Amino acid sequence: MRRWRWAAVVGLVVVAVGVVVVTVGRQGSDAEAGPIVVSRSGCGAGWVAPSPGPQTLQVRNTGAVTMEVEVVDPATGTVFGELEGVGSGTTRALPVTLADGAYALRCVPEDGTAFVGPAVHVRGGAVRPGPAVVPVTAADLLAPLKKYHAYVAEGLTVLAGQTGALATAVHSGDRAASRQAWLTAHLTYERLGAAYDAFGDSDAALNGTTAGLAGGAADPGFTGFHRLENGLWHNESLVELRPVATRLDLGVRQLRTDFGEAQIDQNDLGLRAHEIMENTLQFELTGRTDYGSGSTLATAAANLTGTRAVLDVLRPLLATRFPGLGDLDTWLARTDADLYAARGTALANLTRVQRERINADVAELTERLAPVAAIAEPRRVS
Known part of the structure; x- marks a missing residue:
């Protein structure tokens, strides 16, 4: 059998639309900021007043289970960036570019229900020209x-x-x-x-x-x-x-x-x-x-x-x-x-x-x- 599963996405899957562009590596003023903490009890502690433009979020999972972490619009659920398989006790880099608007992290524990953390607001950057990618669910398929x-x-x-x-x-x-x-x-x-x-x-x-x-x-x-x-x-x-x-x-x-x-x-x-x-x-x-x-x-x-x-x-x-x-x-x-x-x-x-x-x-x-x-x-x- 000569087929295999696509491996182009290793750990980080990001969907980019409009000005929401994924950038690889450390960029922007937030690149050196302290980690944003995720766990079963909270999703996004420490993420406050993000700057507009390209940056690399450092996401640390202090919980006991592996989880997916997404940057989303809290009003629509559209996805701007994603980390897959953030293990317990690990810190991962999530590169993303932020325009004006509200953002939040959505945490998806591997054995639990997805939940969204508090919203943060970006001001002074580019105007978001349109929606990011609305998540496709199992029901949609x-x-x-x-x-x-x-x-x-x-x-x-x-x-x-x-x-x-x-x-x-x-x-x-x-x-x-x-x-x-x-x-x-x-x-x-x-x-x-x-x-x-x-x-x-x-x-x-x-x-x-x-x-x-x-x-x-x-x-x-x-x-x-x-x-x-x-x-x-x-x-x-x-x-x-x-x-x-x-x-x-x-x-x-x-x-x-x-x-x-x-x-x-x-x-x-x-x-x-x-x-x-x-x-x-x-x-x-x-x-x-x-x-x-x-x-x-x-x-x-x-x-x-x-x-x-x-x-x-x-x-x-x-x-x-x-x-x-x-x-x-x-x-x-x-x-x-x-x-x-x-x-x-x-x-x-x-x-x-x-x-x-x-x-x-x-x-x-x-x-x-x-x-x-x-x-x-x-x-x-x-």
């Missing part, structure tokens, strides 16, 4: 998760028909038909990217590579789409590939049945929107997942479709929270157009200009998608 679950369930039903056709083609001994059926089915699977964690071990069995397998392509643990691809495009006997195709088809049908009761993690929607394209950049656009078909650009386009599916269900939440959504859509369209222009071309046959442009498209799109994970992360607000 129920409808998007339901829609995405339906999207994946429908995709698995289509996929089951396609892997059945693939198995039939392999058993008939028609290599050309088998190759075409393989490509059709594999691209359908690649459009379901945000659900791979919910698939559990099935993802590795259906779409795993030779990475980490001692026997390489001959290893018994090498199964699924890429095992069949390797055989179909390296002229392995179709008789020998029959059990591979049958096993793939049975695995997809079992996954379709099991997925009815599966749960997609609430964190995975926003997270996977970024990871899908990150994996595309690392694996498809380097050719590391090409086992002979030369179809990694088609796979990249399928991954882009999968990313769009995630964004479509999250769009009602992002529309009022993510000012970069318009730019993100622009890069989605550009990447889509450039991949479409290269349709039918193997990665190795791209011109240098084409390859550099597609690489740049996907790299930039990956960066533009990064804030979606932080914005769509479910937060406890009460």
Whole structure:
């Protein structure tokens, strides 16, 4: 399995909107101030009369449990900055830029109810032009998760028909038909990217590579789409590939049945929107997942479709929270157009200009998608 959880946010997650800009490092007059104390009994002791502009708050947890600490607007709950996992007895730095207005800390103990501390007021700075990011709650994600679950369930039903056709083609001994059926089915699977964690071990069995397998392509643990691809495009006997195709088809049908009761993690929607394209950049656009078909650009386009599916269900939440959504859509369209222009071309046959442009498209799109994970992360607000 070649997917992993996005690790770009380590300890500090900050969502920036308008003039509320995260700055890294010690800045401003408050950088050397004493720590702001948080605990079960109070959230923000010692934070008084903050200055406007960029600064680094020193937050000390004197309580007995780990907690999240957020800088919020006490009236609306919108979030300007956040620290995750502030351990008991530790002091952490929280960089933030403050404009005019009221602020407070919201403390979220790992085993308790979130609560907001006293408000402090910033005066003499820039006028806050608009709201920060309103927290997304677990309740907010129920409808998007339901829609995405339906999207994946429908995709698995289509996929089951396609892997059945693939198995039939392999058993008939028609290599050309088998190759075409393989490509059709594999691209359908690649459009379901945000659900791979919910698939559990099935993802590795259906779409795993030779990475980490001692026997390489001959290893018994090498199964699924890429095992069949390797055989179909390296002229392995179709008789020998029959059990591979049958096993793939049975695995997809079992996954379709099991997925009815599966749960997609609430964190995975926003997270996977970024990871899908990150994996595309690392694996498809380097050719590391090409086992002979030369179809990694088609796979990249399928991954882009999968990313769009995630964004479509999250769009009602992002529309009022993510000012970069318009730019993100622009890069989605550009990447889509450039991949479409290269349709039918193997990665190795791209011109240098084409390859550099597609690489740049996907790299930039990956960066533009990064804030979606932080914005769509479910937060406890009460």
